[in-house]
Amino acid sequence: MQFASDNAGPAHPAVLEAIARANDGHQRAYGSESALDRVRDRIREIFEAPQAEVHLVGTGTAANSLILGCMAQPWDAIFCSEHAHIEHDEGNAPEFYTGGAKLSIVPAPDGRMSVADLERVIGPEGARSFHNAQAGPISVTQVTETGAVYGLDQLRAIGDLARARGQRVHMDGARFANAVAALGCSPAEMTWKAGVDALSFGGTKNGLLGVEAAVFFEPDLARDFALRRKRGGHLFSKHRFLSAQMEAYLADDLWLDLARRANAAGRMLVEGLRAHEDAEILYPAEANLVFVTLPRATLRRLIEAGADFYVMDGDPMAGDPEARLTARMVCDWSVGEEGVARFLSLLG
Amino acid sequence: MQFASDNAGPAHPAVLEAIARANDGHQRAYGSESALDRVRDRIREIFEAPQAEVHLVGTGTAANSLILGCMAQPWDAIFCSEHAHIEHDEGNAPEFYTGGAKLSIVPAPDGRMSVADLERVIGPEGARSFHNAQAGPISVTQVTETGAVYGLDQLRAIGDLARARGQRVHMDGARFANAVAALGCSPAEMTWKAGVDALSFGGTKNGLLGVEAAVFFEPDLARDFALRRKRGGHLFSKHRFLSAQMEAYLADDLWLDLARRANAAGRMLVEGLRAHEDAEILYPAEANLVFVTLPRATLRRLIEAGADFYVMDGDPMAGDPEARLTARMVCDWSVGEEGVARFLSLLG
């Protein structure tokens, strides 16, 4: 009954085995290992993007911030949703890595930015002078932070807007695999075919110990990536252990398989919650996370029975028992039907 | 015959086992795991420093730069040796994490800065006005980048200078374990008792996959560390895998044991080289690395026979065979007497 975060889940055994296999004597350090070439080839194949530039880093914040550093000038605004992880949960890392770019917030009532809202916040073409932050990249999160998933049409519309304006598109794909599993589309359709220039391709939330890939479909954007990563202290000397994780992740579609498991658990959880009279689902819960309001007494009972999840807006253990609080529940690959079933039975 | 870098060596099996053990279901992320408390306690015990603040990061550049960011203002100069890793091999990460502090280079003919040279470069007290970079921290590397090891007297003298001037001392201890093994002193004697305020306590070069500890003997300096680390993208969500590595490293003095093995190999290598008429040792080789000049023909022969090391100043495979080139050879914990013996037999 662990729904606190997909960051709290374990690594998949196949990933640990790959690390053990990689621990084979001496290898030239800093990304010269041959496994990295295989990872690059495999990612290019999966994304049908033979020209893509691929680099590995250890955290999602590093991936997002280093990519945004390649895309945004210090005098730019980066446009992102009011729920964006880069705005709320990365401790000003995007500002740090861009040398002080501004994050301009776009309303996103259900987690997804509309083109109309984006256009309004970006403003008319030519309206920004040297007094203002310049119109920099648009950053979309897929799966969004609310659990909603952009449709391909929505992504394409954002891509078209960016293209028309000469802006770039970054996708924070911390849960990219879950989005692919949810939509059943190809990775290419969800990225470069929709106008995405670079992707933070997440692994940590989906079964790795700590590896994310920065994937640049526009390879010219990656020109300085290696220098930026080194300057950020994110180049691992024993880089083979990153490549090994990612190689195992991509082998036999493990990445998709794990995401499907997580999504299936998420679906089961959402349906169970929806059937409960006291529960109100806040956003379209289309992948492996759900925001739900429940009375404090209910949340407290679940916690006391051993369930774990985040309560966003108050202390579930103290206060008016009938007051409604919002919980975020996330299913990782390992939680399984059994875990969800046990939780739902407790919910009653 | 792998002497390219201690970064190129494998992780110790006990470390991999610890990672596997840590992969046990769900745990709250971002450093809330109980193993971190044990790591902190153990480091405080080893350093006889109950007040020390301890944080884990994934790379040595991150440890150095984040600590220097806590010590130096953007308008400061950081004083370091002409050989310093932070000056030559960290891609301006110290400048990045300090917001643009300057590295002021101190001569260090054998790898160690003298107090006299430090005093000259820092300048007389009160001589720096607001036009100049302010006198910031002193950074010493122990084991130094040349393979020489500061004596405790030398460290204490630098500590005294810093104390008298109101400056801080950082120690880049990427090979700290090798220094402790070389001097046979206590970790406390080499650090806070000698005036060191914060230490980058290396693990990656000595048997881990990728973990370094930032150890602050002056806990007030660590006040913003967690915020700086997050902003740098260096906070791992599945932090338990860092703690597990470090816990295994500290258990049963594995860290010291591995360093002793590396130093023993280093000693054997240096003695073998010293016995060779063509070889000239450049610096006091007191731990596990040695700089040696040899004729190109000799280096080429070694490489062709399968030895691996860095040649600093030219292509060993092409050019005048009698020209002397400088090679850096590093012994990690795994190279063993056998590897060194094989290499020395090749050398002839």
Add this chain to the structure above:
Amino acid sequence: MQFASDNAGPAHPAVLEAIARANDGHQRAYGSESALDRVRDRIREIFEAPQAEVHLVGTGTAANSLILGCMAQPWDAIFCSEHAHIEHDEGNAPEFYTGGAKLSIVPAPDGRMSVADLERVIGPEGARSFHNAQAGPISVTQVTETGAVYGLDQLRAIGDLARARGQRVHMDGARFANAVAALGCSPAEMTWKAGVDALSFGGTKNGLLGVEAAVFFEPDLARDFALRRKRGGHLFSKHRFLSAQMEAYLADDLWLDLARRANAAGRMLVEGLRAHEDAEILYPAEANLVFVTLPRATLRRLIEAGADFYVMDGDPMAGDPEARLTARMVCDWSVGEEGVARFLSLLG
């Protein structure tokens, strides 16, 4: 009929005379001139703040950004209104000088932030973890960018909130003189007595060539100001010409006198516009600037007759003549009743 900006107006003749007087042979550079001591004393007197730290810079963006750099850490959020100059018109300078702090936008329908909105955006105490931007300073603009003026009660309430939360308050006083003239209060009441820790005290918009004072009522905040200013390239060698301007500005209450003239013109302009059936005033116009919507045909007629002002949302010279556009009109000290009268007679 010049209403484009108070930045577009001339310097007052007394200021030019002071510059000429200051051009008297050699003087030690970089702020060692005795005139600066007089300026400091006079500002401390005017603000009834004997402990205040005072520094001069050449632009308002420099004043705001350097002060915010003293108040905000790189991992902080700075809270400011949706209309704030620091958000819209300073080209990411606040982000630059703070090392990447975030500006968090607070709704301000009429230009002024309410305490309720501030509290909502800042969030409950203790709610921000190391994942989030930390709660940094609040920045208020007085006169606000809309022309509305915070009442003393409103300022005090914001000061109380900040004090309770351990946050600082910065006042962007590019038009501080106009605010004092509008409210008829003392400079002390509008600043430190209301909880303001530091003020950008504007001169350029009100008769100087280009000087603003950074006034720190909390002198400890100014500890690094001189180093930050130098590092920003904002320390003038022939600093005496800045002191001369400011000294003339403060002599005989010229600063207040000029602001009163500007406000009188502003009042006359607003009343004239209000009397016009086609004009709609957008915000409380309480000092020397007004936002007004008028039909394009009217704006065009005024421009063709020689009036100058900014049109915010379209081209006044082309398009539907009946469409309403928004103009910003600003009265500087020099525009005078005559200028306004001529303009209003044109308006008809």
Add this chain to the structure above:
Amino acid sequence: MQFASDNAGPAHPAVLEAIARANDGHQRAYGSESALDRVRDRIREIFEAPQAEVHLVGTGTAANSLILGCMAQPWDAIFCSEHAHIEHDEGNAPEFYTGGAKLSIVPAPDGRMSVADLERVIGPEGARSFHNAQAGPISVTQVTETGAVYGLDQLRAIGDLARARGQRVHMDGARFANAVAALGCSPAEMTWKAGVDALSFGGTKNGLLGVEAAVFFEPDLARDFALRRKRGGHLFSKHRFLSAQMEAYLADDLWLDLARRANAAGRMLVEGLRAHEDAEILYPAEANLVFVTLPRATLRRLIEAGADFYVMDGDPMAGDPEARLTARMVCDWSVGEEGVARFLSLLG
């Protein structure tokens, strides 16, 4: 007898008159004044560089740092002399404006870097990997900080090296006029014809109140200058007062005329010192500044008689009267033969 700094001297009366003339009613702000177009045309004419991009700022540190920001990436090294103003006297502003580039120091025994030393510090082509700072621009100061002046051959050799390596050349021309006057060459010969890509063209030390021009001979380098300047807070709203100063400076070759006066005084001073048995001139004094060692007693006597200059290495008023101290003496345009003669007569 004012030799402390050319920053301590007065502005030329023609410059003050130009400011007064520019104070003529309202003008659109921020560099839209027509005088700036005239300044640009005149600078292009003087430098025989019709394509040059020209911007004005208020301080020399701003000019140098903003230009270096256009030339250097944050992961670059900037190569400059051991005496460089950007290294010693700009409070880490170059590091700030480049986002953390490193200044790599090149020996310059007499103030001028040799190509051989530059090559040694830059290192062989291809030797820098992503671990190292990348080879960024070379910055030369002309007139150098020691008073020596690079010959055209020396500049061309540096320019050739840079061209061959794909590096850029910046010239800190705080005393550019004095260098042109000293060599009697054309401004074009000293800059773009010798391989200089951008110049900080000084005015403040030579008769202005506070204006320097950033002149880009390679216009593409200036692409982001306006955005960088705004972000640095260096865009003046009442920019006309900067243009007015520079226009007066360039009219009738006032800039060269004032530099010739300063150099003539400098020559007279150097010859007088050289004739004095106790004085030792430290560097080739080829323009308007000279470093000289004299016994403390002599320096003290001069100071007590009203002479003003900087003593670099001790207190001239206290200590062993026979100890030799180093003084820096600078002649600005206003010091005149009379001032020098009076000083020399005191020297005896």
